Amino acid sequence: MTETLSIVTRDHILRLIRSEYLEMPDLRLTCRQAQRLWELDEHTSAQLLDLLVEVKFLHRKDDGTYSRLTEGAVAAPPLNGSGNEWKRKKQDLIAIINNGASRNGDPVMPAWKDRLSDQDIEDIIAWFQALWPADVYDRWRRANAQPASPKG
Ligand code: HEM
Numbered sequence: 001m002t003e004t005l006s007i008v009t010r011d012h013i014l015r016l017i018r019s020e021y022l023e024m025p026d027l028r029l030t031c032r033q034a035q036r037l038w039e040l041d042e043h044t045s046a047q048l049l050d051l052l053v054e055v056k057f058l059h060r061k062d063d064g065t066y067s068r069l070t071e072g073a074v075a076a077p078p079l080n081g082s083g084n085e086w087k088r089k090k091q092d093l094i095a096i097i098n099n100g101a102s103r104n105g106d107p108v109m110p111a112w113k114d115r116l117s118d119q120d121i122e123d124i125i126a127w128f129q130a131l132w133p134a135d136v137y138d139r140w141r142r143a144n145a146q147p148a149s150p151k152g
Pocket residue numbers: 070074075076077078079083084085086093096097101102103108109110112124
């Protein structure tokens with residue numbers, strides 16, 4: 001006789017939900033649809049989705065659907081010189097990476113100060129600035145007029 005012991009933990013289901021959302025960035029589900037998709041009872045489905053909202057992975061829209069926070073609510077801007085970042089002074093870039101960003105009191109970008117050193121942040125900025133088109137970088141440098149770190 002074969003016995004199959006199936007222990008499905010909450011963490012396992014959470015990982016499953018996350019990975020589906022990561023694979024399908026446009027995924028948008030009501031609690032009921034999630035319930036059917038992952039074969040959950042109504043209470044568990046609502047509880048897990050709300051937990052993922054709490055940890056800022058999902059966002060619950062007014063129509064009751066759940067989508068990824070970074071896709072559905074506030075998308076992280078590109079850092080390749082085509083967004084807003086080249087308009088910011090170096091100190092502002094450092095401050096955003098250190099402290100994160102909020103909109104209407106809701107955090108939209110996590111703070112990195114406890115995880116990245118000052119040098120890490122310098123390196124990250126140097127890395128994404130290397131992605132900027134030369135004319136964008138030139139404009140940024142002139143606007144900043146900071147002779148501290150000559151380049152090239
Ligand atoms: C080490 C990783 C990260 C770095 C270096 C970084 C860097 C930056 C920088 C320099 C800005 C300002 C640029 C601009 O406004 O165009 C910015 C803004 C932003 N980032 Fe990040 N970011 C990181 C991770 C994230 C993550 C994980 C998220 C989302 C969960 C995120 C979401 C945002 C949002 C929504 C803004 C716009 C904030 C606003 O102006 O209201 N970032 N980020």
